[in-house]
Amino acid sequence: MPRPLIRFAAGCIAGCSFVIALLALDVGGLGTLVLHDRATFLALVMLLTQLGGLFGMAVMITAIAEADDRGRRVPARVPVSAPSRAAPRLRSPNR
Numbered sequence: 001m002p003r004p005l006i007r008f009a010a011g012c013i014a015g016c017s018f019v020i021a022l023l024a025l026d027v028g029g030l031g032t033l034v035l036h037d038r039a040t041f042l043a044l045v046m047l048l049t050q051l052g053g054l055f056g057m058a059v060m061i062t063a064i065a066e067a068d069d070r071g072r073r074v075p076a077r078v079p080v081s082a083p084s085r086a087a088p089r090l091r092s093p094n095r
Contacts, residue, residue, distance in 0.1 A: 003046070003063075004060050004063075005061045007056075007063050008060045009056070009058040009060050010056075010059055011052075011055040011056035011057065011058060011059030011060060012052040012053070012055060013052075013054040014055045015048075015051040015052035015054060015055030015056060016048050016051070016052050018051060018055065019047045019048055019051050019052075022047075023035070023047075024087070034047070039043075039094065051056070
């Protein structure tokens, strides 16, 4: 499995454990609200997919910089264009 997918899966697991902790500790009454609702399954699926995906993408994106063969971290290379020098504008005689 490629490294980004492994990092995404690790982030998803962290997000799901965060949701479980929120529900177990009943932060803001969230656990009571979700577990006593008629659509408990739907609420759990929505929480797990949204926070799992969010944490997964966050872990994957923050780990874009890969280590090279010597173990140093190499920053991601982004192409940057240099500003060009434009000729100065001349004022019109009417102004």
